[in-house]
Amino acid sequence: MHTLFAMERDLIVGGQAVMEGVMMRTPxxxxxxxxxxxxEIVTTAESLPKWSDKYKWLGWPVLRGGATLIQSMALGIKALNFSARIYEEDLKAQEELTKEKVLETQAVLVEGTEDEAFLKAPVKVLMPEKKDEAKPKKITQSAGAVGSIIFALGFNILLFIVAPLLLTNLGFIYAGWAEAPTIVEGSSIWAAAKAYIWEIKPHSWIAFNLVDGLVRMFFFVVMIFSMSYLKDIRRVFEYHGAEHKTVFTWEKGLDLSVANATTQRRQHPRCGTSFLMVVMLVAIVLFSVIKFDAMWLNLVVRIALMPLVAGLSYEIIRYAAKKESGAIFKIMTLPGLWLQNITTQEPDGEQLEVAIKALDESLKLEPQTA
Known part of the structure; x- marks a missing residue:
């Protein structure tokens, strides 16, 4: 077990659950x-300095939040790809093992003999070995990671920016809280639909942006709740719980052991879930200043402001985390802690062992703990 001094426990650690595993990040x-x-527990570890170590301007307030978020997304996708590859290789190995067992027990009739007993004798058939497919080149993996990031960003923009804005506008028009568009008689369906989504003219922009934000939060909660019913996702949520328990064990200065981790809480105030809830609250406030009639302009400005939203949210969490016992921090993290009752599930000892292994391997690469 990695032995550490109390002062070393000042290192901030975090992580992410992946397929049948955990990724742990140290400074x-x-x-x-x-x-x-x-x-068997398969591991990989690598030094990964913060971008702000190389580009000092990325360490400036607000900017560091966006940089941290992007780097975390890239690392998260890299970790998911690694776990998916291990999972697929494991499945293939199991399939090959099953095939070998079938071939070993299958009776094969051999031609060219009259001995009935020999005809029924089991014969092991050696099948030609398949050549291992060439592993994807590093450049291909990088391209895949970039593609995954672009897809994730596009999906989130559609689900959490475009859809809430359109639905809120239609809802306000239907409820009479916004000016209804003028539709010329005999207009096509496309022209009528365009009229409803082309302009936003609510009677109260504050109310409009508040409802828009609530719809966004509703989508997020429903998505998380729906995913929790999927068997594979539930396993990921269990590893998420293992990650939190391991982080708590580290932060309390305890030995990294399954026994110590088992007794810890699985809801952590600095979880990414809490951060996302803060992001949505900050977005409601920041988007309230947007008052453009054109739908496309509202969308463009909202998307353009997302780095600022992320940066401000990061600074709020960073400031509040310095006073974890304070009322502000507790209030801000309360929605995230509640949501973690869904996104984290109670892990077993083997899952905790995996999380501890990940943290231990990452700590070995830290100058303070090496």
């Missing part, structure tokens, strides 16, 4: 640990 390194079906 200048990360490690991923995944458990295979045979019980």
């Amino acid at each position: 200048s390194a990360y490690a991923i640990a995944c458990r295979k079906s045979d019980g």
